[in-house]
Amino acid sequence: MKNKIKKILAVAAMTALVGSITAFADTYISNSFQDDYGKYMFEVDYASGMRNCNVEAWGSDNYQYKILLTIYYKNIAPVDRSTKFESEYVKIDNPYEEVDDYEATIIVREGIMIRDMVTVSGS
């Protein structure tokens, strides 16, 4: 029994090691919005033929942020995900999937005015 546990732990450790080596930032974009209306970050990570995507926008609670994310899958039609306008901070994480590319549009609004809108993409 003890030997079995040892083997399982050894395999798990090897998987962890290999996983930590193959995963790295495939695309990373970090910038400020126009005129100090906050910041945004877009990151796509690749591991074992799959990609995840993390998009964040943040700044003052006087401004509202919204993310629209288009997911371009390998074999099926693109899928859109979005947040509502939220104050101070907004985020979308898409898990590792068989995706070719991600495209995000990030909007910053101050009351009834759109202050900036950026489109970023990566694979």
Place this chain on the structure above:
Amino acid sequence: MKKKIYILLIAFLALFIIGCNDNNIPEEKNTQEHNITIENPSADVQNDKDSLSSFYTNFVIQDKYRVYRIIEKSKNMDINIAIPDWQPEGDAVIDTADFVNAIDDEMSDITQKRIDFLKEKLRPNGMSKEWKDSKEIFIGYATPYIKEYTSDIVAETVNKRILIRTKSLWDFLLKDNKETINKYNIFCISINMYEGFYHSSNATRLLLYGVPEETFKDTIKIEDGKSVRESSETILEKYNNGECKLDILTDIELTKSGNYYMDFSEIIANNTYQNIILKIELTGEVTDEYTYAWEGFEYKTVNEQAYQDWKAENVDKFIY
């Protein structure tokens, strides 16, 4: 010895689990929502897309204005925004309504469709049709303040009216952990100054700056262990203070609404610049009632001959 091996294995497992948590869990953090809605939800009509009303029908026409009623219940806000019901003849161009509608969560999806439509409509022949080889660049607009239609809330936004905008036209990113510049051959700017409505003498002054290699290197800084580029405003501020070198590529005043093209193919072929900065300014008398809209679209060439043929037929639309 056995104990050490177990500790090591458990440490590896812990590292693995931490790594998974960092990347795999879908998460949408909810903070306070701000629900602004525009009355009369728009029907997305599919035919004759050149017409603005193919995308937006959520307004009423009054005194030659398209009047949008905007409500935010949590703040007891109920206001109107009136946009001149005018579009230039010829090509479809950007409209203030494209940005007014974007403030509504539901309407922002339709706004995106309209922007995508413009991006396709203005794509020159010979450009790549891959979605990732083109992109839109938000530049700016002004909300008109017309006393008969609006409230103090709109007056406040007018006070923060921005008449000058700067944008970096090429993307700087980390690709496969290497610093990369994503360059686009063609830039199209769509301008609407509503000159047929206002009969004013306002103009859009457009400047292009080339960023040489040496200046470009100085604009890269490290944040959280990763390289990021300084904003275009910061670079232009340094240039105006004599702290860095930029080359002015063009300085032109545009007096008519329309779609204007710029071709950077030669600059890319010769690797002359590592970034292009756009500065755009509304000149002339700008009253509170005035509105304007600017939007940019970028493309990459895949068929040089098809592009050159198209360019020869549209040479009057090129300003660089």
